[in-house]
Amino acid sequence: MAESKVLTAQAEAALRKPIDEAVGKIQAQINDLRKDGTDRVISLNSHIEAMKRDKSLSKAEREAGIEADKQALVGAKQVEAANKDQVSKLIAQAEAYLKEHFEQEYYQPVAASCAEEKVIAKKAYDEQVAKLESEHKATVAKLSDRSEIKEENYVHKNKLFDAKVTLQARQSQIKDRQHEAFNYQYHLLDLLRMSKFTFAEEMKQKWENYKYTFNRRDFLLRNGLYFAIIVVFIILAIITPIIKGTSLLTYNNILNILQQASPQMFLALGVAGLILLTGTDLSIGRMVGMGMTASTIIMHQGPNTGEVFGHLFDFSKMGLWPRVILALAVCIVLSTVLSAIAGFFTARFGMHPFISTMANTLIIFGLVTYATKGVSFGAIDPAIPGMIIPQIGGFPSIIIWAIAAIAIVWFIWNKTRFGKNLYAVGGNPEAASVSGISVFAVTLGAFVLAGVLYGFGSWLECARMVGSGSAAYGQGWEMNAIAACVVGGVSFTGGIGKISGVVVGVTIFTALTYALTILGIDTNLQFVFSGIIILVAVTLDSLKYVQKK
Numbered sequence: 001m002a003e004s005k006v007l008t009a010q011a012e013a014a015l016r017k018p019i020d021e022a023v024g025k026i027q028a029q030i031n032d033l034r035k036d037g038t039d040r041v042i043s044l045n046s047h048i049e050a051m052k053r054d055k056s057l058s059k060a061e062r063e064a065g066i067e068a069d070k071q072a073l074v075g076a077k078q079v080e081a082a083n084k085d086q087v088s089k090l091i092a093q094a095e096a097y098l099k100e101h102f103e104q105e106y107y108q109p110v111a112a113s114c115a116e117e118k119v120i121a122k123k124a125y126d127e128q129v130a131k132l133e134s135e136h137k138a139t140v141a142k143l144s145d146r147s148e149i150k151e152e153n154y155v156h157k158n159k160l161f162d163a164k165v166t167l168q169a170r171q172s173q174i175k176d177r178q179h180e181a182f183n184y185q186y187h188l189l190d191l192l193r194m195s196k197f198t199f200a201e202e203m204k205q206k207w208e209n210y211k212y213t214f215n216r217r218d219f220l221l222r223n224g225l226y227f228a229i230i231v232v233f234i235i236l237a238i239i240t241p242i243i244k245g246t247s248l249l250t251y252n253n254i255l256n257i258l259q260q261a262s263p264q265m266f267l268a269l270g271v272a273g274l275i276l277l278t279g280t281d282l283s284i285g286r287m288v289g290m291g292m293t294a295s296t297i298i299m300h301q302g303p304n305t306g307e308v309f310g311h312l313f314d315f316s317k318m319g320l321w322p323r324v325i326l327a328l329a330v331c332i333v334l335s336t337v338l339s340a341i342a343g344f345f346t347a348r349f350g351m352h353p354f355i356s357t358m359a360n361t362l363i364i365f366g367l368v369t370y371a372t373k374g375v376s377f378g379a380i381d382p383a384i385p386g387m388i389i390p391q392i393g394g395f396p397s398i399i400i401w402a403i404a405a406i407a408i409v410w411f412i413w414n415k416t417r418f419g420k421n422l423y424a425v426g427g428n429p430e431a432a433s434v435s436g437i438s439v440f441a442v443t444l445g446a447f448v449l450a451g452v453l454y455g456f457g458s459w460l461e462c463a464r465m466v467g468s469g470s471a472a473y474g475q476g477w478e479m480n481a482i483a484a485c486v487v488g489g490v491s492f493t494g495g496i497g498k499i500s501g502v503v504v505g506v507t508i509f510t511a512l513t514y515a516l517t518i519l520g521i522d523t524n525l526q527f528v529f530s531g532i533i534i535l536v537a538v539t540l541d542s543l544k545y546v547q548k549k
Contacts, residue, residue, distance in 0.1 A: 006120070007113040015106045016184070019098070023188050026094040030192065033087050037080030038194070044073045091192050102185050110181040117174045125167040132159050179212045221540050225487060229508055229533070236515040248515055255396060261510035262402035263464060266457030267481040268488075268506045269409045269499070270450035275485050276426040277446055278494035279346065279353030283360035284454060284481050287338070288474025290368050291331040291458025296469030298327040299380035299462070306375040324384060331459045336451035338364060343447025347440040368471035380467035388463040401460055405453065410499040418445055427495025476527075483530055484509045486537040509533075 007015070031039075051057065051065045136156040143149050186205055189197065197205070240248040247253075267288070271281045297304055303314040315323050342356040389398040413419040424432040425442045433439050462469060488505025490497030509530070516526050 005112045005116045007109060012110060015109060019101060019106055022097050023094050026090050027191055030087055030090050033083040037076060037083050040076035041073060041080055044069045044076060094192050095189070098185055098188065107181050107185070111178055114174045114178040118171060121167060121170045121174070125163060128163050129160065132156065132163065175212065179208070182208050221543055222489070225537050225540055229512065233511060233515065236519065240515065240518055244518060246518070248518060253514070257511050257514050258399045259396045259464065260514065261506050262398045263457045263461040264477070264480060264484070264510065265402040265503070265506050266405055266453045266460065267477060268484045268502050269405060270453035271481045272485045272490050272497060272502045273422060273446040273449055274353055275482070275490045275492060276422055276495065276497050277443060278426060278492060280357065280482060281353060281450060282357045282478055283342065283364060284478035285474040285476055286361050286364040287335050287454040288458045288461060288477050289471045290334055290364050291455055292462050292469035292473045293368055293372060293377060293471060294330045294334060295327040295459050295462035296377040296380055296467040298330060299323050299384050299467065300377060301379055301381045304377060306372060306377050309371045320381060320383060320387065324387060328456070328459045332452055332455035335455035335458070336448055339447045339451030339454065340444065343444045346447070347443035365471055372471060374471060376468055376470040378467060380462065382466065385463045385466055389460065398460060398464060405456070406499060406503055412449070413499060418442065422446060423495050479530065480509055483534045486534060492538065
């Protein structure tokens with residue numbers, strides 16, 4: 001019979017004892033060297049920062065205290081510098097010891113023990129299930145009453161469930177034990193180096209933490225839709241050369257996809273903030289039509305032939321750059337004001353964004369159509385696209401605009417107080433309000449930010465399409481933007497979402513639409529594809545939410 005590799009808690013402690021003693025002895029020497037040097041420097045710096053914030057001290061007391069600490073800091077830094085080489089040698093000595101002994105003498109035996117414990121636990125579970133099944137069959141064989149058989153089946157099902165829960169609990173304990181053993185080395189290194197790790201060590205820890213927290217169900221819920229869409233796109237990439245005689249994944253096609261995605265990226269980034277607040281925006285498409293119309297009128301090639309509210313505008317006497325800047329300003333102002341109005345009704349009166357933005361949709365479309373009589377205003381000056389989105393060595397710079405927008409919105413969401421408040425209000429507006437966050441200001445701010453992005457996006461779309469603005473332009477674009485956010489993981493349950501997800505969602509949707517267009521799939525059928533993707537995405541999102549609850 002093979003010798004068991006299973007370690008008791010006492011045996012594991014015995015394996016770790018020599019490591020603790022050896023590294024602990026070195027750590028004690030390092031602590032003594034740091035006491036009047038590094039530790040003192042950290043303590044004095046913290047005390048200086050605390051005094052700067054201490055409102056109970058007078059200005060004179062604060063300055064005197066800070067000056068005294070700074071003088072003491074000079075001496076502490078001298079001690080730190082004098083002991084630096086010796087500390088580094090001791091750290092290297094401890095690291096060499098860990099490298100030689102930790103893996104082979106401690107972690108590998110613990111890992112082997114855990115592997116065998118898993119086998120034993122599974123075997124015990126299988127034996128228990130077999131026993132329960134045998135007992136259940138014997139019991140049912142003795143029964144004739146249907147209600148008694150039903151009750152026995154229910155009891156048997158509960159026993160099987162309890163056995164499975166026991167197995168899962170045991171497996172979790174074994175997993176925890178191996179994870180703690182792995183992390184112990186980094187705990188020792190953390191003390192030695194004062195929380196400084198190499199890049200390789202950080203990656204090892206991240207990989208270990210990923211494996212430790214990995215859950216197959218969660219993984220499939222988070223990424224199942226991506227895999228399905230990628231499979232569909234791969235199939236399209238394979239059949240496109242067969243059916244159309246042209247490859248889908250060419251450099252030019254990829255650039256075309258990114259160009260088409262760039263203006264829509266602005267729209268998706270805008271509505272993503274509203275979805276984060278459990279809202280939406282149905283007016284995006286009409287915002288685009290309004291912005292396209294305003295931009296085309298201002299940047300039109302020569303005098304406009306169409307009237308606006310009965311007046312004929314002629315901006316052709318202005319310089320090109322003033323017209324470009326004016327068009328951008330008008331787009332942003334119009335979109336921001338109208339978006340802010342919807343935001344005000346949502347924030348002030350608790351009106352659902354579905355209603356406030358639907359009202360915006362009707363108002364915008366009605367006003368623009370009435371003002372322009374539904375007329376398309378033709379092309380903009382052909383020199384303007386080269387000024388706004390020039391080709392840089394064959395590379396379309398409109399993509400750079402989109403990248404800049406992604407970077408700015410990422411910074412707002414992740415590095416500003418407004419961004420943190422956005423997540424807080426989206427996750428739980430009541431709790432956010434109690435903690436001192438203005439739900440009104442955050443909600444209105446999200447709509448204002450969305451309006452700015454809509455204005456920018458419609459201005460870029462005008463440059464990309466060389467004008468041809470009309471009230472009908474952009475119809476259905478709100479569905480693309482919302483769908484991209486949902487596919488990208490921005491949850492309608494609120495407070496959940498990342499900018500990276502929005503980027504992925506927009507790219508996926510644009511690429512899929514582009515591929516279907518190349519294949520000659522009818523536009524109406526493309527809507528069917530989009531609808532199915534939205535249904536699946538929201539279903540998966542709902543399943544994640546239900547599972548968390």
